[in-house]
Amino acid sequence: MAFTKEIPQWDNAGQKPPQSKISEGFKPMDHPPADWFNWYMNGTYEALNELQSKAAATTEVTAGLKVLSNDIAAHSNAKNNPHAVTKSQVGLGNVDNIKQASKVDFDSHVGDKKNHVTGEEKDKWNTSQIWRITDDNGQVRVYINNSSDYHEVLPRYKGFTHFASDTSAINGPGVALRGFWACNAAGTYGQVLGFDNLNRTWRKTVANGKWSSWERLLTAEDVAKSTFVDTYDFDNSSFKATEGVVTKIKFGASRSDDQLEYNQTKSEITLKNSGLYLIRLYLSASAIPSNSDISFFCYVNDVQYQTLGYWYPVKNSQTIVLFLQQKFSKGDKVTFHIFPQVTGSTPLDVNVKSAFLTMSQIR
Structure with missing residues (x-):
């Protein structure tokens, strides 16, 4: 310098x-x-x-720096282990001799969205519902056999469950069902919805631990095929009922007979469906003996089946309306009868002026 x-x-x-x-x-x-x-x-x-006397000149410093730079570059690029480092010094003896993936293969694996689960997918799984409503094979989880009770088995399964039952299961509807049971956490409130092999739908409920009866839900087609007979004929429904004799009640022509089940000549209805029926019987009489005691019966296949009610008229001309809700079976021949008890009074006959019947299937 x-x-x-x-x-x-x-x-x-x-x-x-x-x-x-x-x-x-x-x-x-x-x-x-x-x-x-x-x-x-x-x-x-x-x-x-x-x-001043010992300071180097600028050219000397520049030349020295260049030599040093070349030496550093040569050392950095040396592949011949210039420091003679051994594998034991760097711990290579502790490394497994396994082939590693290339950077390209590694990046490809990291970017594979099919094999890796995203955070969104994990959240979806973690927040999903894990209650099983079926068995592992997708079939019913609960089977109620012929010795098991609906009222005991189903409340053990809280929530929503797929079930099936035997035809003779206790407290069942009398047919085999496959359906669903849903209830609260205590099993005290719930509903059963089941389907039989005739594709009919059945329902039963429990509220505060008390079970309802079974109900069959009717489709529009069921309703269209349901029984509905309605007679209303003043001119052809009069007859006499003698005391001490069970007399069939005579009905006139029908104004409605949806399933063609009514036979006016016999005053008889032959049912085409099994089910629950509602019956309304209207009867107007005159010349009723005093102190009369009159019974009304429903017959099935010419055998007394059910009592509709009793009548104790206080006038010699009076009207009565009776109702009956009753189950019948397909093929039943249903008739209605009046039975005036013997009073010893006169006249001996009850003069029925008109009798009307309405019978409809309600389920």
Whole structure:
């Protein structure tokens, strides 16, 4: 490096001050000896002279840096283990000798959306419903056999469950069902909805631990095929009922007979459907003996089946309306009868002026 300024030369070495004075420095009113100043000036001159005489030139520094840079680059690119590092020094003995995937294969695997589950998919699974409503094969989870009770088995399964039952299951509808049971956590409120092999739908409920009866739900087709017979004929429904004799009630022509089940000649209805029926019987009579005691019966296949009611008229001309809700079977021949008890009064006959019948299938 080139210097342009001349160093002020000072040859008198002087004398170094004591260490105490070097430490505390000069104070006001001090009169230091000349040798101390000579020591300071000579030391400064010699230090500057040494620095200037031994400094390298710019070209020398540049050349040296270039050589150093080349050496560093050559060392960095060396593949021959210039430091003679051994495998034990870097712990290669602890590494399994297994082939690793390439960077391309690794990146391809990381980006594979089919084999990897996303956070969104995990959240979907974690928040999904895990209650089983069927067996592992998708079939019924609960089977109620012929010795099991609907009322005991189903409440054990809380929530929503797929079930099936035997025809003779206790408290069943009398047919085999396959359907669903839904209830609260205690099993005290719930509903059964089942389907039989004739594609009919059945329903049963429990509320506060109390079970209802079975109900069959009717389709529009069921309703269209249901029994509905309605007679209303003043002119052809009069007859006499003798005391002490069970007499068939005579009905006139029908004004409605949806399934063609009514036989006016026999005053008889032959049912085409099994089910529950609602019956309304209207009867108007005159010349009723005093103190009369009159019974009304429903017959099935010419055998007394059910009592509709009893009549104790207080006038000799009076009207009565009776209702009956009853189950019947397909093929039943249904008739209705009046039985006036013997009173010993006159006349001996009850003169029925008109009798009307309405019979409809309600399920």
